[in-house]
Amino acid sequence: MTKNDLFTQFSRIVDKERIYTDSSDCWAYGYDNSRRHGLAEWVIFPLTHEEIRDIIRICNQARIPIVPRGRGTGTTGATVPTLGGVVLSLERMNTIYKIDPANRFMVVAPGVTNQEVQTAAGKYSFFWPPDPTSAAFCSVGGNLAYNSAGPKAVKYGTPRENVLGLRAITGAGEEIRCGVYTTKGVVGYDLTRLIIGSEGTLAIITEATLKLTPRPDVTQILRAAYKDPESAGEAVAAIMSQPIIPSALEFMDHQAIILAQGQGGVNLPSGAGALLMIEVEGTNISLNDNIEKVKKAAKNAGTIEIIAAQSDEEAKKLWAARKALSPALRTLAPKKINEDVVVPVSSLAIFIRKLENLAQEFSIKIVNFGHAGNGNIHVNLLVNPDNPIEMERAKSCLDQIFSIVLQLNGTLSGEHGVGLEKRDFISREIDLVTLGVMRRIKDQFDPNGILNPEKKLPLIEK
Amino acid sequence: MTKNDLFTQFSRIVDKERIYTDSSDCWAYGYDNSRRHGLAEWVIFPLTHEEIRDIIRICNQARIPIVPRGRGTGTTGATVPTLGGVVLSLERMNTIYKIDPANRFMVVAPGVTNQEVQTAAGKYSFFWPPDPTSAAFCSVGGNLAYNSAGPKAVKYGTPRENVLGLRAITGAGEEIRCGVYTTKGVVGYDLTRLIIGSEGTLAIITEATLKLTPRPDVTQILRAAYKDPESAGEAVAAIMSQPIIPSALEFMDHQAIILAQGQGGVNLPSGAGALLMIEVEGTNISLNDNIEKVKKAAKNAGTIEIIAAQSDEEAKKLWAARKALSPALRTLAPKKINEDVVVPVSSLAIFIRKLENLAQEFSIKIVNFGHAGNGNIHVNLLVNPDNPIEMERAKSCLDQIFSIVLQLNGTLSGEHGVGLEKRDFISREIDLVTLGVMRRIKDQFDPNGILNPEKKLPLIEK
Numbered sequence: 001m002t003k004n005d006l007f008t009q010f011s012r013i014v015d016k017e018r019i020y021t022d023s024s025d026c027w028a029y030g031y032d033n034s035r036r037h038g039l040a041e042w043v044i045f046p047l048t049h050e051e052i053r054d055i056i057r058i059c060n061q062a063r064i065p066i067v068p069r070g071r072g073t074g075t076t077g078a079t080v081p082t083l084g085g086v087v088l089s090l091e092r093m094n095t096i097y098k099i100d101p102a103n104r105f106m107v108v109a110p111g112v113t114n115q116e117v118q119t120a121a122g123k124y125s126f127f128w129p130p131d132p133t134s135a136a137f138c139s140v141g142g143n144l145a146y147n148s149a150g151p152k153a154v155k156y157g158t159p160r161e162n163v164l165g166l167r168a169i170t171g172a173g174e175e176i177r178c179g180v181y182t183t184k185g186v187v188g189y190d191l192t193r194l195i196i197g198s199e200g201t202l203a204i205i206t207e208a209t210l211k212l213t214p215r216p217d218v219t220q221i222l223r224a225a226y227k228d229p230e231s232a233g234e235a236v237a238a239i240m241s242q243p244i245i246p247s248a249l250e251f252m253d254h255q256a257i258i259l260a261q262g263q264g265g266v267n268l269p270s271g272a273g274a275l276l277m278i279e280v281e282g283t284n285i286s287l288n289d290n291i292e293k294v295k296k297a298a299k300n301a302g303t304i305e306i307i308a309a310q311s312d313e314e315a316k317k318l319w320a321a322r323k324a325l326s327p328a329l330r331t332l333a334p335k336k337i338n339e340d341v342v343v344p345v346s347s348l349a350i351f352i353r354k355l356e357n358l359a360q361e362f363s364i365k366i367v368n369f370g371h372a373g374n375g376n377i378h379v380n381l382l383v384n385p386d387n388p389i390e391m392e393r394a395k396s397c398l399d400q401i402f403s404i405v406l407q408l409n410g411t412l413s414g415e416h417g418v419g420l421e422k423r424d425f426i427s428r429e430i431d432l433v434t435l436g437v438m439r440r441i442k443d444q445f446d447p448n449g450i451l452n453p454e455k456k457l458p459l460i461e462k
Numbered sequence: 463m464t465k466n467d468l469f470t471q472f473s474r475i476v477d478k479e480r481i482y483t484d485s486s487d488c489w490a491y492g493y494d495n496s497r498r499h500g501l502a503e504w505v506i507f508p509l510t511h512e513e514i515r516d517i518i519r520i521c522n523q524a525r526i527p528i529v530p531r532g533r534g535t536g537t538t539g540a541t542v543p544t545l546g547g548v549v550l551s552l553e554r555m556n557t558i559y560k561i562d563p564a565n566r567f568m569v570v571a572p573g574v575t576n577q578e579v580q581t582a583a584g585k586y587s588f589f590w591p592p593d594p595t596s597a598a599f600c601s602v603g604g605n606l607a608y609n610s611a612g613p614k615a616v617k618y619g620t621p622r623e624n625v626l627g628l629r630a631i632t633g634a635g636e637e638i639r640c641g642v643y644t645t646k647g648v649v650g651y652d653l654t655r656l657i658i659g660s661e662g663t664l665a666i667i668t669e670a671t672l673k674l675t676p677r678p679d680v681t682q683i684l685r686a687a688y689k690d691p692e693s694a695g696e697a698v699a700a701i702m703s704q705p706i707i708p709s710a711l712e713f714m715d716h717q718a719i720i721l722a723q724g725q726g727g728v729n730l731p732s733g734a735g736a737l738l739m740i741e742v743e744g745t746n747i748s749l750n751d752n753i754e755k756v757k758k759a760a761k762n763a764g765t766i767e768i769i770a771a772q773s774d775e776e777a778k779k780l781w782a783a784r785k786a787l788s789p790a791l792r793t794l795a796p797k798k799i800n801e802d803v804v805v806p807v808s809s810l811a812i813f814i815r816k817l818e819n820l821a822q823e824f825s826i827k828i829v830n831f832g833h834a835g836n837g838n839i840h841v842n843l844l845v846n847p848d849n850p851i852e853m854e855r856a857k858s859c860l861d862q863i864f865s866i867v868l869q870l871n872g873t874l875s876g877e878h879g880v881g882l883e884k885r886d887f888i889s890r891e892i893d894l895v896t897l898g899v900m901r902r903i904k905d906q907f908d909p910n911g912i913l914n915p916e917k918k919l920p921l922i923e924k
Contacts, residue, residue: 102808176896184876193655286748346564414646434638440906
């Protein structure tokens, strides 16, 4: 089929204004937050389930790759159209179809932003727990594609625990509907969670039923400083073993503390080798007791101080240390490598120590912070990608980091996903037989391999 | 292959004492709690992952059906060997492989009972949330196969939310490992949750990593009586909309109250048309406030009284009303039909009213109770299966119940599963295209259809 024929076909489905073909127009839809770029031949902006279905059917017939895209905030290249073809930009599908507060769910189109969900849910005193850093801008469809979470996952789980059902189109153009509108349901196989986290390689989500959670009455922030990562790790395990699970339990290592310290207005205790930021929820009456319970668990021989914010102003100051990190890192190393590994919480300190050794061995500055309650650590290698020798060292260092993570019974990604960045490492974590089953499942959804090809699973050697 | 040849092959894998072939021995492994029965040609008791693998491989080669079985407490016939073949009884695989309190997980063999898990976890002040009524006896493998839950699901979710990873063998004899040892992980497709709830039709679970939850400090029971189901339904929606989510929120309708009333020692207020049993968790200090918050949500114009248990003794008395139900029902109708449907909580009262109408229309006594917070109602049709005319009426009545559930955006099963009982109704809930995808997924796991054949999915017309 010629490009003209295809254009004719696509334009029967969507208005011509919603089809980009000019490379200058397509350019901006070729990258995400991974610094990778690919140039699509088409960027198409569907508005409905049916339009997506018909576009996929054409692409399937013509064997054209199709890459679904939310807002391009991913960090793994999963939305980069490396093989050209169609980028299906879902950003204009931003309708909230239904809010049902009595049944605590919301039905949304994939292009609705996380923030729009929170705002709409907030009117009824609900929220949707997944809260990636990019929440103000990223789309729900993207959150679901990656199973993206954030600090609140420690208490409330990831999208897999916060989605009731989906409507989607497979790579063969089949319309499927899975899941339920209730918080229980065991009819059929669980395709909902299979599609969540599949990075657009199985089906394109056209509608999601999100489970909403009642907002807590009040929250308070604790900042706990420790002399070393061992003491912080011990505190994390103790906090997670008692019933007042915090709604955030964030970790910063020594290097991260030094960085944060350098920012204005942040006042951290001297000698702190590790820091925890802990958010505790409660009612006006129970909060103090909840805080005391968490403080007790957080306290051990290596605790330097535990400060509770007494006001919103103070809470902001405490969070400032954590929030100061990203700008500080960007200033220091605009093109840093930001990893997203997970280790069991009891291995947090061992992991941090091993990272310190690797930093020395490879002469690379490594800064670590992340979601300690889940053992999800963002390992930041402050390298200059324009320096090939340093990048070679970084590559070897990353390789060893992944080996350590797997030795510790961890996993290579907690919330950023695989995309292109980690595709070639996956077979270290998942054995070939299990990968074989995954590939066969992929084939059932997408027999011609048009949906986000060459992402998520390792390439098959030809 | 002759039966003798097969015996030789099986006996190379497991000791002869662990192979039953005599029909009198096999008989007791032919039924579950559905009153259905089938006679297996073989009952085999594996002890290890490898034994299961090798048995499946033989069955796959010889095209012999293989039905995995925990303790046979299911209610849908899912473990009944309707086509003969092998019943793989996992009851002797009852080893707890590992308890890791610091990382809040436990690795168990499929034959470990739910109670054994609770006891082992309890030593470290943890519990595993799924709590079906048969918890004292049922196996974890069975809980996972059905995604069985119980009262605590309202706060803590079902097995899908409480399992981190699995080891399993597909119907082709492939050994797979999926999931992680951490509370986050997005590498590969989510096979863990796909296998959970698949009723042994995709793979046989040989090892499960269970996510443990810290036990609450204290709990208290509230019993709230309402003049009608509408008021109770309103209360359920209000309770679930505030942040103190109860750890149980059970419902009893008017008929259930009358039944419970008839039991000794149960003292219910007169005029109660619906009852809620509410369990609230907290610390010694926060509990009272939590109770007040839930009470406030539970109170509306139709509330007759809300009683809080002031002691363990009183709590027992309050639960007595709920617990008295099952024996009372068994006395009344030993062969009752016990359904397990789910409706959105805002439709609870409408549903109960429609059931009252159906009871009149079909002259069948219907008693309803269940997990109100999830909208999961056990609809009990008190019929005599030995009376064919009554059974015919019951069949028509059930048919209408299912239609109502689906009209209300509910689902046909919340926790009991499909098995044989609901297999022929599934295509009313799941469309044919989606069912087609499910069937193709089944084929990837079990190409020769030996794993629990003719269960879970509708039969394909030939």
